[in-house]
Structures are given as C-alpha cells and as structure tokens.
Amino acid sequence: MKLDPDTCYQTLLARDRRFDGWFFVGVSSTGIYCRPVCPVRTPKRQNCHFFLSAAVAEKAGFRPCLRCRPELAPGHGLLDVSAQLARSAATLIEEGFLNTAGIPELAARVGVTDRHLRRIFDTEYGVSIVEFAQTQRLLMAKRLLTDTCLPVTQVALAAGFGSVRRFNDLFLHKYGLNPRRFRKTIDTNVPDIVSFALGYRPPFCWSEVLAFLKRAQIDGVEKVGDGCYERAVEIKRGERSFVGWISVTNDSRRFMVNVTMPTTLIPVLTEVLAGVRRTFDLSARPDLIDTHLGDLAAGYPGMRVPGAFNGFEIAVRAVVGQQRSLSDTPAILSRVAERFGTEVTAHDALTRTFPSVVLFSRLPLSALEETGITRAHAEAIVALADEILTGRLMLEPAAPLESTLHALRRIRGLSEWAVQYIAMRALGWPNAFPEDDAVLKEPLCHSSVGELSRRASQWQPWRAYAMLHVWRRSKKAR
The missing domain is CATH 3.30.310.20 (DNA-3-methyladenine glycosylase AlkA, N-terminal domain)
Known part of the structure; x- marks a missing residue:
C-alpha cells in the first residue's frame, strides 16, 4: 500500500480514528513519530512524513511519541489477499514468534521460502524482518517500562531480548536514553x-x-x-x-x-x-x-x-x-x-x-x-x-x-x-458462513441451504459478521 501524503495530512487534521494504526506520522521538527489520532497540536504540513508502520518510522530515525504511544495502536486486519503472507508473518512476529525461533522457521510457518518471505515483507512494510521484530521488542519494552514496576532485567527478557546489555544498547541507540531513566522513581514493591x-x-x-x-x-x-x-x-x-x-x-x-x-x-x-x-x-x-451490512447492523x-x-x-x-x-x-x-x-x-x-x-x-x-x-x-x-x-x-x-x-x-x-x-473463530476468516446452520434459517425465513446462500451473498466478504448479528437475534449459544 502506498500512502498519499495529502490524504494522510487531512486525516491527521481530522484525527480520524478509522485510520488509527494504518499509518504513522513522523515530525521532522521534533524527531518524534505519532499515531494519526495524537491529541497534541497538529504539526505543519512541511514537517510531516508518513510511514506505513512504526518500524519504518524508527528506521527513518524517529522516536515514539510519549503522549499517543504508538505501541497502543490497533493492528491491521488480514483481508488484503495480496499482502496476506507478509501480514501473517508480521502477526506472528508481534506475537513473539521470533523470540524463540528464526526467520527460516517463520517462513516455513507461513508456507514460503526464506528468501521469498524476506522479499515480500520488505515490499509490504518497507523494512526487513529483523528491523520489524526489533521495533516490536522495543515498543513492548517501552510499554512494560511505562505500565509496570517490573525490574529492567525482567522487562528485557519479557520483550524478547536475549540479554539486558543488548536491550540497553539498542534502547539508547534508538530512543536516546537509558531504560532506567524512563522511570522517575524506582518502586521496589513490584505488584503481583x-x-x-x-x-x-x-x-x-x-x-x-x-x-x-x-x-x-x-x-x-x-x-x-x-x-x-x-x-x-x-x-x-x-x-x-x-x-x-x-x-x-x-x-x-x-x-x-x-x-x-x-x-x-x-x-x-x-x-x-x-x-x-x-x-x-x-x-x-x-x-x-457496518456500512456494508446496512440494516442488519443497524442498532448494534x-x-x-x-x-x-x-x-x-x-x-x-x-x-x-x-x-x-x-x-x-x-x-x-x-x-x-x-x-x-x-x-x-x-x-x-x-x-x-x-x-x-x-x-x-x-x-x-x-x-x-x-x-x-x-x-x-x-x-x-x-x-x-x-x-x-x-x-x-x-x-x-x-x-x-x-x-x-x-x-x-x-x-x-x-x-x-x-x-x-x-x-x-479460530482462523479469523471474515467470510466464513455455515450455510446449514438451523439457527440462521429461522430468523431469515429461509428453509433451504440454497435460499440462505443466495441471501448471504449480499454480505460478502463479511458474512461472519452478518452471522453474529443473526445469532444475536436468536440468543443461542455458539
């Protein structure tokens, strides 16, 4: 996906939450990158640079905003088939896959060769797999430093770093400060x-x-x-x-x-x-x-x-x-x-x-x-x-x-x-639809699978969401 800077800036001005997590803005005058919903004063257009991911923003030399906290941005869905392999790999990285395995194992997990995965990942995200994983670990460590009183050693290991020394060096290099300085006070009473x-x-x-x-x-x-x-x-x-x-x-x-x-x-x-x-x-x-489902989603x-x-x-x-x-x-x-x-x-x-x-x-x-x-x-x-x-x-x-x-x-x-x-529910396929579900036939007033299938075709590619609305009406356990 290519970003249009003018469109991104208009979205930034509107602080449109629909685009939260879909791009990040780096501000050259501060060296900080933010989410498009950041509440701080909107920077001038000439100082804004737009990036597809936090990893690309950090590769360009920007540091994460302490106000909007890019690590809290919602993620991408997996509907885009052309980028599904790269995004599947990114999801696994975000879930910590590379903390215990290597890139060859990651490539095998998504069903492609090591070389092919590196190429399509760089095309989709603009950074290497290693750089993307490094950013995820740093953002997780930043979250742990901000939201918990855990010792720095435990923070480093939980974020996926192999050693505290590596964590300290990378944090200092990327963010310009020692992790221990991130906290104003040291609380020795770590909660349970x-x-x-x-x-x-x-x-x-x-x-x-x-x-x-x-x-x-x-x-x-x-x-x-x-x-x-x-x-x-x-x-x-x-x-x-x-x-x-x-x-x-x-x-x-x-x-x-x-x-x-x-x-x-x-x-x-x-x-x-x-x-x-x-x-x-x-x-x-x-x-x-909701726009696609129309009246079916109205009210909910x-x-x-x-x-x-x-x-x-x-x-x-x-x-x-x-x-x-x-x-x-x-x-x-x-x-x-x-x-x-x-x-x-x-x-x-x-x-x-x-x-x-x-x-x-x-x-x-x-x-x-x-x-x-x-x-x-x-x-x-x-x-x-x-x-x-x-x-x-x-x-x-x-x-x-x-x-x-x-x-x-x-x-x-x-x-x-x-x-x-x-x-x-397990694969997260938004178009899944059990056409022979008896609970669906009653509220939709269809007795045959064919009739139900034809009715459901209007809801593609979001038939799973449509099914939840129909099940909601039936109040049946699923």
Whole structure:
C-alpha cells in the first residue's frame, strides 16, 4: 500500500480514528513519530512524513511519541489477499514468534521460502524482518517500562531480548536514553498483578460480544459478568508451562480494552495479549463492515466476531456442538476441563485451564466418552489433535486458508458447519458462513441451504459478521 501524503495530512487534521494504526506520522521538527489520532497540536504540513508502520518510522530515525504511544495502536486486519503472507508473518512476529525461533522457521510457518518471505515483507512494510521484530521488542519494552514496576532485567527478557546489555544498547541507540531513566522513581514493591491496554477502532458493541461469550461460557475456564470477561490460560514456552488468568474490561472513552493478569504470565506476555486481540477481534474495521451490512447492523454498530485464545479449543467446541443442542456444549466442555485441565490457583471462579492439544492426543476415547462426548466425535477430536501436533494443521489466523479448510474437511466426523465455525473463530476468516446452520434459517425465513446462500451473498466478504448479528437475534449459544 502506498500512502498519499495529502490524504494522510487531512486525516491527521481530522484525527480520524478509522485510520488509527494504518499509518504513522513522523515530525521532522521534533524527531518524534505519532499515531494519526495524537491529541497534541497538529504539526505543519512541511514537517510531516508518513510511514506505513512504526518500524519504518524508527528506521527513518524517529522516536515514539510519549503522549499517543504508538505501541497502543490497533493492528491491521488480514483481508488484503495480496499482502496476506507478509501480514501473517508480521502477526506472528508481534506475537513473539521470533523470540524463540528464526526467520527460516517463520517462513516455513507461513508456507514460503526464506528468501521469498524476506522479499515480500520488505515490499509490504518497507523494512526487513529483523528491523520489524526489533521495533516490536522495543515498543513492548517501552510499554512494560511505562505500565509496570517490573525490574529492567525482567522487562528485557519479557520483550524478547536475549540479554539486558543488548536491550540497553539498542534502547539508547534508538530512543536516546537509558531504560532506567524512563522511570522517575524506582518502586521496589513490584505488584503481583499488572494491567495493559489494547486499542481498537470504534465503535465496539461490547455488551453483545460479552453476551455471545456468556452464552458459550465454559464454567471453571471462563467467567463473564459485570462488563468483564475472565478466563484461565495455559501457555507453553519450550518445556515450561505458564498458568494463570486474565481479566478484560472495556474503556469506551479511550477506545481500549484493559487486560489484567498476574505477573507470573509476564514471560509469555506477547502470547497473552495476542490471544486477547484475537478473542475480541480488535483489528476489525467497523466503519467498513457496518456500512456494508446496512440494516442488519443497524442498532448494534461495532459488532465483533469473537476469535480464539486457543484455536484447538474452538475446534473442540465445534465438534461437540454438532452432536446435540448447542446449549449442552458448554456443560460438556466444562466437564472436560474439570477432569483434564490444569489447576489454576489464586482465583475463586476460574479453577481449570482448557486441556492442551498434547493431552487430548494421549487420551483414550473412553475417557472423552465419559464426559458426554460421542464416540465418533471423540475420534474426530483426537484426530484433530494429532494433525496439529504433526504440523499438518494450524488453527490460527496466520494459517493458509484453503489448505487448512481442505485438511479440516478430510477429518472424519467434522461437518461443513464445524469447518466454517472453526474458520470463523479460530482462523479469523471474515467470510466464513455455515450455510446449514438451523439457527440462521429461522430468523431469515429461509428453509433451504440454497435460499440462505443466495441471501448471504449480499454480505460478502463479511458474512461472519452478518452471522453474529443473526445469532444475536436468536440468543443461542455458539
């Protein structure tokens, strides 16, 4: 994407939040780069330089603004097919992939060669993969220095730096100051709980998203109430497993969600925040989606498609949801978590994590049947786990869509409804649409799949969002 400077400057003058995160402005008179919604006095046109990403702005020698904080800008959606590979790689980098792996592994993850990925990434973002990753680590470190009282050593490691010395040198080189000087005072009493903010583009239909999550809540793993979403999490980093909980609330005045967690999850902070972004679809463009859906979205602007903190968990939900009334699915999954999940401490309502894919692959089918899952669907769940563990299947937005859908359809016991549900919530595909969904037919007054498909064609490429609006009317758990 090429930036038109005059258009960007008009957007800057209007402080149009629809473009927050889509470009950054560097001000030559100050050496600072900002988001287009920065509240400071608008700089003169001749002093403005526009960049596609924070990494390009920093490569040009600009430092991040301390007022609008570029690290809080919402991200890009993945609808642009021509740039999807590069953006998939960028998403993985933002989630900390290169903290434990190299560029060859990143290229293999998105399904291209090392050389090809470097070329298309530079074309899309204007910086190398290394420079992009370096900026992400610096911005994460800046966030930790600003929002927490964690020791600098822990900040450096949590941000993905291999050593404190490397972190100090790079921070000084890029931002012109020692990280320790970033804090006016040193608090030796580090709290047990920390909070972070993640930006989004308004509007945000927060109450309806919570209502969706409430209807599908897995007791013991999730809790939804009083404007808050909480869940237990378990994230593996190498041989270590980090277990804890998160709490997410909405700050509608600042257009941000606040994420609270124990400091025990700080080593996997990038993965935690990435999971929250996916769960609440924070990269969505409601200005485009709502306009396209028209009357269907009227009255409920800013609907999000709840994504996946864990793609495999969504897949299990989809498989179990095929067998009987969907209202029974959360109860079955709660029994699964209670029996096989990892125990969570220091939280009254959250007691277990959802079991890992490794554990499911080792379970005897009889153990799953005892929780209320049918034999055929237990076999499908174990098959899914095996496909993921062997690397033949990935259930995340960065996964190649067509080949992933094809792999899912090959698994015995998965209906097309389940495949589309997984595509919508685990793969983040905005055009997913289960045409054989019985709940959709009733409010839309269509009895056949063909009629429903023709009606839904007007909503492309946002059929998943349209489906959420129809489900909202039905008040059924999904």
